[in-house]
Amino acid sequence: MGSVNCWEYLQCRKKDECPAHPNHGRVCFSVTGTICQGEVQGTYSEKIKKCRESCSFYRKELTAL
Numbered sequence: 001m002g003s004v005n006c007w008e009y010l011q012c013r014k015k016d017e018c019p020a021h022p023n024h025g026r027v028c029f030s031v032t033g034t035i036c037q038g039e040v041q042g043t044y045s046e047k048i049k050k051c052r053e054s055c056s057f058y059r060k061e062l063t064a065l
Contacts, residue, residue, distance in 0.1 A: 009057045
């Protein structure tokens with residue numbers, strides 16, 4: 001699939017509002033305040049559990065490593 005950013009993979013409509021856009025789309029889980037499923041997320045430590053459990057993009061990126 002190549003290098004795909006989170007907003008492309010998840011077909012996000014709020015990418016322009018997200019602090020991961022435009023430079024951190026492959027590591028969005030490490031960026032504070034990203035928008036996930038329409039909700040602003042917290043810091044890495046506050047959101048990583050949710051990313052691990054329910055984010056298909058996060059799981060895809062881990063398997064690509």
